[in-house]
Amino acid sequence: MDQAQAHLADIPDEFEGDYPIRVRGLVNRFDEHTIHDGLDLDVKRGEIIGVVGGSGTGKSVLMRSIIGLQIPQEGSIEVLGRSITDARDDEDIDIRSQWGVLFQGGALFSTLTVAENVEVPLREFYPEISDDLRHEIARYKVLLSGLPANATSKYPSELSGGMKKRAGLARALALDPELLFLDEPTAGLDPIGAAAFDNLIRSLQETLGLTVFLITHDLDTLYEICDRVAVLADKKVIAVGTIPELLALDHPWIQEYFNGPRGRAAKDAQDREAASVVQPDQKTATSPMEQE
């Protein structure tokens, strides 16, 4: 038994490119209302890219376009080497087992319990997995996402807002996908929970080599775990880079975003943490900036 085995199409090894997500000249319009106008974005393999922008600038629409839920008027989108924009129907997008998506509203299946929600993708893609293993996988995924064990048998209507987020994350992680799309994962979580969430994403990214497309308004998350940040404004991605790189630009929105009171508080917190690197077991807090 060695690597000389053939690979199934849904195993990513064949993909050699450095950019699991490439967006070129994206144009999205609702009636006459243009959301994106010639938007370009490249996401590098293995990075956590933060996507920021004011409310309503089209972050969620961008994510929906990338995963093929929103058909753009113009432009091309490639994910893991497959063209999303050329796909004629859902069947053409055969890389769904390699990505996990957490929607802004959770989007849990309301008729299924949390555990059953997590089991859906497993059942769909890997029917050979025995019931026992599937239950166990669902169980540890739920626990890993920070929910208590007794939440597994609850229905979404019985969960709090933050618990729904976590359950949604558990489902997004069900297949250990190599691409993770997260739409505001820490919105609605308590600060301790949000920090734990950040750590979880970071450690998963480090151990599994995930590529994470992370939409967020949470400055702490940006500072803590994002390798690069893409700024959405004026219907385009106006800048992509590490936070220090972005700070060097003198775009008014970027300056206000990172140098406003909240931005500075998050930066101070980050600096304090960097200064006290004596805690050896805080491996997940490695600063993205130090890696560059």
Next chain:
Amino acid sequence: MRSAARDALVAPVIFPHEAGCMRALADFTIEPGQGADGGVLHFSGPMVVSSLGLVDRRLRKLSDPVAQIDVRDVERMDTVGAWTVWRLSQQLGAEIVNCRDEAERLIKAISETDTNNESIRAPRLPLIKRVPDEVGTLVIALAVGFLQVVGFLGQAISAAGMILRHPRRFRGLALVHQMELVGVNALGIVGLMSFLVGVVIAQQGAVQLQQFGAEIYTINLVGRLTLRELGILMTAIMVAGRSGSAFAAQLGTMKLTEEVDAMRTIGVSPTEALVLPRIIATMIMLPLLGIYSSVLGIIGGAFLGAVSLGIPFLTFLARIQEVVPIHDVWVGLVKGPVFGLIVALAGCYQGMQVKTNAEEVGTRTTSAVVLAIFTVIVLDAFFAVFFTKIGWG
């Protein structure tokens, strides 16, 4: 050195939707140990979610003594791989060796979730208890449901009383909007249906009555039947299907998305703003639609009369005035608002009862329609007896 692979020749089961594809599977071999020490289990290949399904089934049946689990030859590991290794080490009491850094971290993270073995399934009673349990729940739900409907009606009436005292709070626009949805938008379908039913009644009636040479009584048949019974009954059924279901689905979805709760916190009473306009609109529109339906039924009958019975169209209509007593119109008009109340009440009540999920919206909508139609038909039978008794036969 590896021993001969156990089970290595067992062909993997090909599941239908992946036929034709091959994927790298995980595998393991067991190197027997000396004496009672137990052997070494070597894993190989990728240990990821796509490769482990079949191997896991074999691992679960394993009973050989194993002291060490060697993961040196594992190419890739994800959390499912980590879980498999960890679970196996617990099952066999073995030690995990030759673990790379990342794999070790994964296994550690996974092992931290494995604190207690509480089931993830909701507890389920055994069959012998479950059946009586569910029957009991059903009976109680029936009784409670009946009380709740009465309570709901009471709420609607008290809200109506409230509005009578404070007419400014009345939502005229909502009422007009609902009247349009329930009444005006139904004109087409109700009209077509009634016309065709009128044609059918006249045709079938004429066939039977001709045997006595009494086909002129087709006019009585069509006139009385549509005005008294069919016009209003068919309309009620159509409105239950069109609007009763819409009420249940709309209000149910609003309950799910917490819109109803939001209204309440703003100080808007959902009964006043949502339920009352719907009930009143239906109570007003149903008798009107019923009369309209009867008229079109008669026109349908007259049309058939003109085409195949040789009764001129206008003569047919003129005869209707002579043979149909005016109380038949009143019978239809009295039943209208009652049926309207039932249809709207069933729809709104079921909608407002939605609590949990999308499926409930569906089942509640179904019961709204079924209950409404059933109750309407039962009541119609009572009305028939009642009106005959009071001399409106």
